[in-house]
Amino acid sequence: MEAINDSPRLSEEPPQPQDRLSPEELKRYDRQIGPGVLTVAGQERLKRASALITRVGGMGGPAALMLTMGGVGRVVIAHGGEMISPDLNRQVLGSEPDLGKPRAEQFSAYLRTMNRFVEVEAIDHEPDDAEALELARQVDLIIACPPTFAERLRLNRAAVSAGIPFIDAAQWGMTGTLVVVQPGQTACLECLYPAAPPFEELFPVVGAISATIGSMAALEGIKILSGEGQPLWGQLLSYDGRQGRISQINLQRRADCDCCGNL
């Protein structure tokens, strides 16, 4: 398989003194620094990295939580509306006392309690085209977890335009998929879906698959942002929990893709 460059934006920036890990941070991340996990340099790359996760429901919630706990320096979450009871079969960032309260505000407050070394920002709505692009230019990675293809394709387009890696995490019932995109080097989401396929916003879902796929997305994000491990560049990974089956597909770019065909 052709070598894929890791996040060029991160590697271009030399570490500054404030990017070094403090003794407290080294203690916090002690269990994830060492053989088979991250190097100190990788953990420091995480510290000076940023990620946008939208939305932060069943999948985006665990993804944001794992990035925050893992030490990504700046975590930006976007999610509109208020918590409702049906969220709670899969929402890990909120609980019963949060019902009726604004999701973004509650979830960001919870994330801050999990890691004081991470800056957490909240956006209380779903970004439109212009805002998605503006946000993409301010972060190093986007993880897309919205319930519609229209939003996913918008975020994919923003990431491709900004030249940053993009992870699409999706689910239905007891199954889920991940697509990991390096713009200009691998297929993007629009290579797969030139037009948004039909999809229902109120889809069936079991919380265990949400957390599984969200955590897998976070792991891909940690590998990409730390520069450690082998990200699933250009792959679609499907985990069918009901049938107990994992499939992996090498995605092909489309030369006529409106989004990335010119890269």
Next chain:
Amino acid sequence: MKIQIVVTGRGYDAAETLPNELTLADDASLEQALLALEEYFPDDRPLPPTCLLAVSGRHLGTVSQFQSITLREGDELTLIAPVAGG
């Protein structure tokens, strides 16, 4: 020859009545495999046109537009109906 069938993604429950493998003529094409498979789907729940197609891990397009290939004994035909739930 026999090929393995994996159907997953949105509406995978419709696939629970499908066989795990198909018996096809030697050197059958991907189109022939899809035609054979369609017979197992309920009339009101056909394969969606946006369903992704792959053979033994190789992405070939969607049900409505794909690169045709000749199948080989033991190939795995994967169909993933798009999912977007968050």
